Amino acid sequence: MDLGLNNKVALVLGAGGGLGSAIALTLSKEGARVALADIDAAAVERVVAEIVAAGGKAMAVPFDLADRAAMAARVTEIEARFGPVDVLVNNTGGPPPTPAAGQDPALWSKSFDQMVLSVIALTDRVLPGMRSRKWGRIVTSTSSGVVAPIPNLGISNALRLTLVGWSKTLAREVGSDNITANIVLPGRIATKRITFLDEQKAKRENRSVEQVSAESTASIPAGRYGDPQEYADVVAFLASTRASYVNGSVIRVDGGYIASI
Secondary structure (H helix, E strand, O other), rough: OOOOOOOOOOEEEEOOHHHHHHHHHHHOOOEEEEEEEOOOOHHHHHHHHOOHHHHHHHHEEEEEOHHHHHHHHHHHHHHOOOOOOOOOEEEEOOOOOOOOOOOHHHHHHHHHHHHHHHHHHHHHHHHHHHHHHHOEEEEEEHHHHHOOOOOOOOHHHHHHHHHHHHHHHHHHHHHHOEEEEEEEEEEEOOOOOHHHHHHHHHOOOOOOHHHHHHHHHHOOOOOOEEEEEHEEEHHHHHHHHHOOOOOOOOEEEEHHHHHOO
């Protein structure tokens, strides 16, 4: 299936991590010119090198999502080299595991800046160009916690749910310009983040990581953790011309993990 992404310009946040790098690689294979953004410059350079070695076009864009002034400058660099952004993949890291109660307001504020305001500001930066060209795709990766809150991820559950409300509202505002805004929810995908969360749970409960992982796997109808490529394939479809009538949706990629309808 031709996804119609050849020569489209894609900006992928968190592109040095497991989900982000898989998304960037997949979009590149579909012919997109990909800008990879991450605070970890070395990580994105490695992914860029892999894309270029395979014949794709990519550039590293190291920046801190908390630095919104620098973010605008990085987008200008992308536009100068590749052209205006057609596809924006909002994929941010998560806050530390915490209960919902008793957290320092400063931690809430910092996490809000990094996880929510940064996404909104970056989207607002590229959206006028999408509107003028009458084409754009905004895909925001959140968490299964927005549907079924995850214990001890109080800040993540609350702030990622904020992005769901924002994206749904945005989808109605931009749909007439042939722009879509969708949310993707990862379940238990095999990344360093999931490994870290399993380790933290094992430590809290004085159990082995193997026990925690086995218990988690048993709760997934698919019987395993997902592969980042499986997640990236869904994101690539939502970013494509083929997904022109999918707008304002929340798509689960979880192997059946989330029990609710």
